[in-house]
Amino acid sequence: MTADFEVRVHELLDRYDTPDARAAALLCDDHPADAVAFTIIESDLTSTDVTYGELSEQSSRFAAALAAAGVEAGDRVATLMGKSAELVIALVGIWRRGAVHVPLFTAFAPPAIAFRLGASAAKVVVADADQVGKLAPGDDMPADAAWQVIVVGDGAGVRFADLLATHSAAEPGAAAASVGGGGLLVELFTSGTTGTPKGVGIPVRALASFHAYQEFGLDVRADDVFWNAADPGWAYGLYYGLLAPLASGTRTLLLHAGFSAELTWRVMERFGVTNFAAAPTVYRSLRAAGEVPAGVSLRRASSAGEPLTPDVVGWSTQTLGVAVRDHYGQTEHGMFVSNAWHDDLRSDVPAGSMGKPLPGWSAAVLADDSDDPAAVRTMGRVAIDTAHSPLLWFTGYLDAPEKTAQRYTDDGRFYLTGDAGMIDEDGYFYFSSRDDDVIIMAGYRIGPFDVESVLVLHESVQEAAVVGMPDDLRGEVLEAFVVLREGFVGSKDLEGELQQIVKQKYAAHAYPRTVHFVDALPKTPSGKVQRFLLRQ
Ligand code: ATP
Numbered sequence: 157m158t159a160d161f162e163v164r165v166h167e168l169l170d171r172y173d174t175p176d177a178r179a180a181a182l183l184c185d186d187h188p189a190d191a192v193a194f195t196i197i198e199s200d201l202t203s204t205d206v207t208y209g210e211l212s213e214q215s216s217r218f219a220a221a222l223a224a225a226g227v228e229a230g231d232r233v234a235t236l237m238g239k240s241a242e243l244v245i246a247l248v249g250i251w252r253r254g255a256v257h258v259p260l261f262t263a264f265a266p267p268a269i270a271f272r273l274g275a276s277a278a279k280v281v282v283a284d285a286d287q288v289g290k291l292a293p294g295d296d297m298p299a300d301a302a303w304q305v306i307v308v309g310d311g312a313g314v315r316f317a318d319l320l321a322t323h324s325a326a327e328p329g330a331a332a333a334s335v336g337g338g339g340l341l342v343e344l345f346t347s348g349t350t351g352t353p354k355g356v357g358i359p360v361r362a363l364a365s366f367h368a369y370q371e372f373g374l375d376v377r378a379d380d381v382f383w384n385a386a387d388p389g390w391a392y393g394l395y396y397g398l399l400a401p402l403a404s405g406t407r408t409l410l411l412h413a414g415f416s417a418e419l420t421w422r423v424m425e426r427f428g429v430t431n432f433a434a435a436p437t438v439y440r441s442l443r444a445a446g447e448v449p450a451g452v453s454l455r456r457a458s459s460a461g462e463p464l465t466p467d468v469v470g471w472s473t474q475t476l477g478v479a480v481r482d483h484y485g486q487t488e489h490g491m492f493v494s495n496a497w498h499d500d501l502r503s504d505v506p507a508g509s510m511g512k513p514l515p516g517w518s519a520a521v522l523a524d525d526s527d528d529p530a531a532v533r534t535m536g537r538v539a540i541d542t543a544h545s546p547l548l549w550f551t552g553y554l555d556a557p558e559k560t561a562q563r564y565t566d567d568g569r570f571y572l573t574g575d576a577g578m579i580d581e582d583g584y585f586y587f588s589s590r591d592d593d594v595i596i597m598a599g600y601r602i603g604p605f606d607v608e609s610v611l612v613l614h615e616s617v618q619e620a621a622v623v624g625m626p627d628d629l630r631g632e633v634l635e636a637f638v639v640l641r642e643g644f645v646g647s648k649d650l651e652g653e654l655q656q657i658v659k660q661k662y663a664a665h666a667y668p669r670t671v672h673f674v675d676a677l678p679k680t681p682s683g684k685v686q687r688f689l690l691r692q
């Protein structure tokens with residue numbers, strides 16, 4: 157880490173990791189009252205600016221309401237809300253009270269909601285009127301639920317707007333609680349790509365790493381219009397679309413509407429977005445949606461959450477004039493390896509690499525059969541060196557000591573991400589796959605991502621997922637699940653072409669023995685491919 161970055165990392169730690177840290181001050185009250193925190197955009201492109209001063213006043217009223225409802229520091233308060241002004245007010249109110257936010261993604265069905273509310277022992281749920289029905293007692297929702305419901309919008313019961321109208325920022329319950337750097341802001345569940353989601357507690361000190369990534373990785377500058385299109389129900393959207401902008405006092409955009417490629421382009425054009433972040437699937441949808449509107453001009457484009465296939469980078473370079481950069485992280489840590497955009501960290505991106513450890517982090521690839529580093533360009537286990545990562549904040553899963561223990565080497569020094577990858581001679585990291593998804597065929601280790609990246613180069617392929625299926629002779633063989641672009645139909649000939657392209661562009665032995673043409677791939681609500689379901 158060069159001296160300048162080291163100094164900056166410690167400045168940020170000094171700011172957020174203090175014994176008396178007050179989240180509401182760090183995320184709101186310390187910023188100029190007239191500065192815009194969020195621009196909330198509706199689907200018809202009308203918009204409302206929310207300033208830090210307004211956020212301070214309204215969130216104080218909500219904190220007072222929570223206090224009156226019996227919510228104490230450390231209690232869990234969930235939100236089941238779209239990306240609205242009320243959402244941001246609710247969150248800052250929760251943090252002002254010293255309570256812990258439990259995000260619930262609005263696309264969740266009742267079982268996913270009940271699981272998170274139960275596991276976190278939530279006391280209150282703030283829900284949009286059109287979501288409240290999901291909380292009704294029934295097969296999936298317990299009849300003796302212990303949580304109170306606050307409705308945003310028109311609906312029966314306790315209404316959010318009434319609470320703001322009847323409580324005042326002068327009430328004692330509105331005071332910003334001091335929870336310290338180790339106090340929890342959020343209880344967030346992992347995406348559930350590999351099985352049951354795990355609960356992660358996000359302490360106030362994690363803001364140092366979120367803020368650092370916004371500067372180093374995303375290179376958000378004062379004159380940027382920044383937009384992270386991910387939903388704050390997940391780590392990527394919550395950490396970098398909401399927490400990092402609030403912590404740094406940066407204005408950002410929240411689109412109060414569901415995703416559509418067309419609307420995404422229009423928002424970029426109308427609001428002059430210059431710095432954009434989204435998951436790879438968003439970029440793929442944008443590509444599929446045809447021509448880029450003339451008014452779109454991005455200075456920076458970043459992606460994370462899933463492997464960024466090279467076809468997306470090629471497309472964005474050609475049509476947007478900016479190559480999307482791949483960044484890598486987890487709910488457990490946020491981003492820690494990246495093709496950083498900061499001028500002093502930037503370098504040419506070797507094809508397919510997800511970059512290098514960010515300042516404040518040290519990562520490694522450990523061999524499969526020992527806890528020593530794997531040889532250069534040899535696949536192993538991607539790990540974080542906890543001894544040399546001052547920005548690291550994860551201390552274990554909530555209420556799951558066994559799952560936590562599995563994450564560390566025996567000596568406790570390295571955190572194991574559960575991902576397989578490798579490092580090249582220049583220190584660049586390459587993602588291969590989830591540990592669980594690695595295919596071992598006749599003694600060869602094959603990462604599904606390598607094969608998928610080749611398949612999507614074929615003009616007919618929209619998306620592909622490759623898994624290993626048991627085989628008596630070879631241990632495992634590859635099978636591909638392919639979604640075709642519009643205008644193409646699956647056939648034996650096309651299967652042969654796809655097998656051929658893998659043999660030619662990747663490796664002769666690693667071609668899929670069978671290609672299944674499917675309408676869609678199984679995904680988490682956040683859009684991650686669940687290969688374990690394809691194996692079943
Ligand atoms: P679960 O842990 O519940 O199975 P999950 O791992 O998908 O779900 P997240 O924390 O949201 O939950 O995702 C982190 C994982 O996403 C990483 O461990 C990695 O497998 C994948 N990932 C994130 N960024 C990238 C990237 N740039 N390239 C490849 N994979 C990525």
Ligand code: MG
Pocket residue numbers: 346486574
């Ligand atoms: Mg995970």
